[in-house]
Amino acid sequence: xxxxxxxxxxxxxxxxxxxxxxxxxxxxxxxxxxxxxxxxxxxxxxxxxxxxxxxxxxxxxxxxxxxxxxxxxxxxxxxxxxxxxxxxxxxxxxxxxxxxxxxxxxxxxxxxxxxxxxxxxxxxxxxxxxxxxxxxxxxxxxxxxxxxxxxxxxxxxxxxxxxxxxxxxxxxxxxxxxxxxxxxxxxxxxxxxxxxxxxxxxxxxxxxxxxxxxxxxxxxxxxxxxxxxxxxxxxxxxxxxxxxxxxxxxxxxxxxxxxxxxxxxxxxxxxxxxx
Amino acid sequence: xxxxxxxxxxxxxxxxxxxxxxxxxxxxxxxxxxxxxxxxxxxxxxxxxxxxxxxxxxxxxxxxxxxxxxxxxxxxxxxxxxxxxxxxxxxxxxxxxxxxxxxxxxxxxxxxxxxxxxxxxxxxxxxxxxxxxxxxxxxxxxxxxxxxxxxxxxxxxxxxxxxxxxxxxxxxxxxxxxxxxxxxxxxxxxxxxxxxxxxxxxxxxxxxxxxxxxxxxxxxxxxxxxxxxxxxxxxxxxxxxxxxxxxxxxxxxxxxxxxxxxxxxxxxxxxxxxxxxxxxxxxxxxxxxxxxxxxxxxxxxxxxxxxxxxxxxxxxxxxxxxxxxxxxxxxxxxxxxxxxxxxxxxxxxxxxxxxxxxxxxxxxxxxxxxxxxxxxxxxxxxxxxxxxxxxxxxxxxxxxxxxxxxxxxxxxxxxxxxxxxxxxxxxxxxxxxxxxxxxxxxxxxxxxxxxxxxxxxxxxxxxxxxxxxxxxxxxxxxxxxxx
Numbered sequence: 050x051x052x053x054x055x056x057x058x059x060x061x062x063x064x065x066x067x068x069x070x071x072x073x074x075x076x077x078x079x080x081x082x083x084x085x086x087x088x089x090x091x092x093x094x095x096x097x098x099x100x101x102x103x104x105x106x107x108x109x110x111x112x113x114x115x116x117x118x119x120x121x122x123x124x125x126x127x128x129x130x131x132x133x134x135x136x137x138x139x140x141x142x143x144x145x146x147x148x149x150x151x152x153x154x155x156x157x158x159x160x161x162x163x164x165x166x167x168x169x170x171x172x173x174x175x176x177x178x179x180x181x182x183x184x185x186x187x188x189x190x191x192x193x194x195x196x197x198x199x200x201x202x203x204x205x206x207x208x209x210x211x212x213x214x215x216x217x218x219x220x221x222x223x224x225x226x227x228x229x230x231x232x233x234x235x236x237x238x239x240x241x242x243x244x245x246x247x248x249x250x251x252x253x254x255x256x257x258x259x260x261x262x263x264x265x266x267x268x269x270x271x272x273x274x275x276x277x278x279x280x281x282x283x284x285x286x287x288x289x290x291x292x293x294x295x296x297x298x299x300x301x302x303x304x305x306x307x308x309x310x311x312x313x314x315x316x317x318x319x320x321x322x323x324x
Numbered sequence: 325x326x327x328x329x330x331x332x333x334x335x336x337x338x339x340x341x342x343x344x345x346x347x348x349x350x351x352x353x354x355x356x357x358x359x360x361x362x363x364x365x366x367x368x369x370x371x372x373x374x375x376x377x378x379x380x381x382x383x384x385x386x387x388x389x390x391x392x393x394x395x396x397x398x399x400x401x402x403x404x405x406x407x408x409x410x411x412x413x414x415x416x417x418x419x420x421x422x423x424x425x426x427x428x429x430x431x432x433x434x435x436x437x438x439x440x441x442x443x444x445x446x447x448x449x450x451x452x453x454x455x456x457x458x459x460x461x462x463x464x465x466x467x468x469x470x471x472x473x474x475x476x477x478x479x480x481x482x483x484x485x486x487x488x489x490x491x492x493x494x495x496x497x498x499x500x501x502x503x504x505x506x507x508x509x510x511x512x513x514x515x516x517x518x519x520x521x522x523x524x525x526x527x528x529x530x531x532x533x534x535x536x537x538x539x540x541x542x543x544x545x546x547x548x549x550x551x552x553x554x555x556x557x558x559x560x561x562x563x564x565x566x567x568x569x570x571x572x573x574x575x576x577x578x579x580x581x582x583x584x585x586x587x588x589x590x591x592x593x594x595x596x597x598x599x600x601x602x603x604x605x606x607x608x609x610x611x612x613x614x615x616x617x618x619x620x621x622x623x624x625x626x627x628x629x630x631x632x633x634x635x636x637x638x639x640x641x642x643x644x645x646x647x648x649x650x651x652x653x654x655x656x657x658x659x660x661x662x663x664x665x666x667x668x669x670x671x672x673x674x675x676x677x678x679x680x681x682x683x684x685x686x687x688x689x690x691x692x693x694x695x696x697x698x699x700x701x702x703x704x705x706x707x708x709x710x711x712x713x714x715x716x717x718x719x720x721x722x723x724x725x726x727x728x729x730x731x732x733x734x735x736x737x738x739x740x741x742x743x744x745x746x747x748x749x750x751x752x753x754x755x756x757x758x759x760x761x762x763x764x765x766x767x768x769x770x771x772x773x774x775x776x777x778x779x780x781x782x783x784x785x786x787x788x789x790x791x792x793x794x795x796x797x798x799x800x801x802x803x804x805x806x807x
């Protein structure tokens with residue numbers, strides 16, 4: 050067993066502490082600002098704590114004026130449908146690409162990989178025109194369709210788990226008369242549950258935080274949380290104490306999800322790296 | 325295998341057909357829109373010429389108005405007695421005007437707040453008809469021409485708005501955005517209590533006196549000028565102040581006439597050096613403001629004495645004056661005499677356009693005309709009604725400037741029209757890598773290290789570098805001043 054030197058242990062803690070501070074420091078002003086009055090925000094340093102920790106005015110204002118409740122509900126509906134569809138499609142695509150050999154398989158994989166290198170922004174002029182002509186702008190399905198696509202990261206996460214699922218299981222089922230779809234639905238899909246959870250969390254957080262797509266496609270009728278947050282930003286001035294309160298409110302749902310599902314995130318990420 | 329191939333071929337055929345029909349539709353739609361736009365231009369011009377639009381036939385119509393003036397729709401942001409931020413709905417002047425318009429005409433108005441041009445640009449790009457009226461002050465002239473319905477001819481606009489029509493967005497003799505107001509711009513917005521405490525009743529008339537006042541304010545521990553340098557757009561004022569230095573509003577564009585516009589012996593270079601000298605003297609805020617709201621608060625609370633901006637900022641700072649104090653302590657006065665006289669820029673303000681793709685062009689025009697004839701609404705916005713037949717209401721914020729212009733103590737310079745020289749100057753600056761983000765000012769301003777206020781070596785080097793880049797850019801593009 051390798052003995053840790055005292056210096057190594059000290060250095061480890063110093064670096065860990067520095068990393069913690071690096072992550073926490075930007076959050077501290079947000080928490081402070083959320084409890085400050087507008088005058089306090091303008092007249093004090095961002096790292097000065099609020100004079101009254103029980104000032105919930107900014108939270109109430111953000112919910113009332115920003116209609117954050119409705120925005121969070123819209124976000125939940127979009128995420129619920131998009132993630133269900135995305136996970137379903139990702140597992141199907143991954144199953145086919147992992148288990149079957151067919152002509153053009155490499156091309157399909159290459160195309161999926163290539164999408165990683167195309168920034169979303171660059172394609173939106175064309176995509177917006179398509180969605181517009183489908184008469185879906187300002188409607189929830191526009192964003193749901195765009196979010197439901199299969200991504201290469203999801204495929205790799207699934208591949209990692211599929212590699213550990215013995216092919217003999219598929220073959221036994223095939224001998225017993227099961228169709229490929231039955232094998233997928235009865236055997237593969239249940240076994241892919243941990244990877245699905247990982248994908249759900251990773252992509253869920255990404256979608257929840259996304260501003261670009263919902264702002265472009267859901268202009269006024271259906272606001273998601275990030276778009277609702279944006280309405281507090283003025284062309285020159287912004288009441289950041291209210292924005293901070295809204296941000297804290299937005300962190301709550303994602304924090305709850307994270308607390309319940311964090312072990313799956315670790316599993317999925319570790320697995321993906323190994324793969 | 326054959327079946328798979330058949331399916332694949334069929335899918336490819338369907339996709340090809342879908343692609344063709346998509347392209348076909350696009351062409352048809354574009355042509356249709358252009359025809360429609362052309363047709364409505366004729367009918368609009370006809371209506372305008374006859375001066376008759378039967379509004380009763382438009383009853384029940386709904387128009388969608390997109391504006392960047394969030395304050396005018398939702399109300400000014402203010403602080404209550406506890407210091408918390410709220411929207412004062414009594415100042416939602418556009419919302420109130422829209423209600424009055426609906427009462428009088430039966431045309432409904434839906435107001436939408438857009439943060440900036442990018443919010444609505446995609447809708448225009450797909451020729452969407454959901455935008456009827458909009459206000460986008462920062463569009464290029466090509467964008468105006470592409471997306472806005474021609475409002476009237478330049479000749480007609482000159483008849484209604486005089487020389488101010490020349491500065492409205494226009495191309496080939498057509499006005500694309502009507503600006504029914506004017507404003508005195510680029511002056512000193514100051515906190516009267518602060519300068520009084522420093523021993524001054526008004527903004528001094530000369531630069532020397534102005535600098536002395538800044539020293540006196542600084543000695544009180546108050547920031548003389550709030551600049552908000554952390555963003556680039558506040559540097560835009562410098563180009564206008566150069567007009568005051570030269571006594572010529574077009575001096576920035578006239579850089580094209582020389583090869584060394586950034587040298588201090590020329591008006592534009594002199595103005596940048598004046599700003600940088602203020603920096604060296606510690607007249608700007610030492611801290612970094614987190615956003616422009618905090619910068620405005622610094623003047624409202626008396627932590628800074630003044631800002632150098634347009635009139636638009638005055639009502640916003642007045643709205644931020646703490647509870648218990650009179651908002652009118654925030655005043656607006658002309659900049660001092662920088663050597664060529666005392667000037668203030670007078671420019672058309674508040675632009676209103678009809679979308680080329682709107683299906684409610686007549687109702688939209690009626691709404692814009694309603695705005696242009698409401699002198700009180702225009703004054704509430706902080707501007708002066710400019711239509712010839714309308715008796716203007718002068719907002720209080722202009723009381724100092726207006727009386728000084730009347731008395732001949734200050735000259736109003738009409739903002740120059742954007743012409744081929746303006747465009748050419750921008751092209752040269754772009755070629756020189758100096759145009760974006762006001763780099764032509766920012767690079768010089770930032771070249772001086774505020775901790776070494778007497779060392780201007782880096783600044784002078786930057787002047788040389790910018791002059792060289794500008795001259796080379798001009799030569800490379802073959803651009804010359806056109807008389």
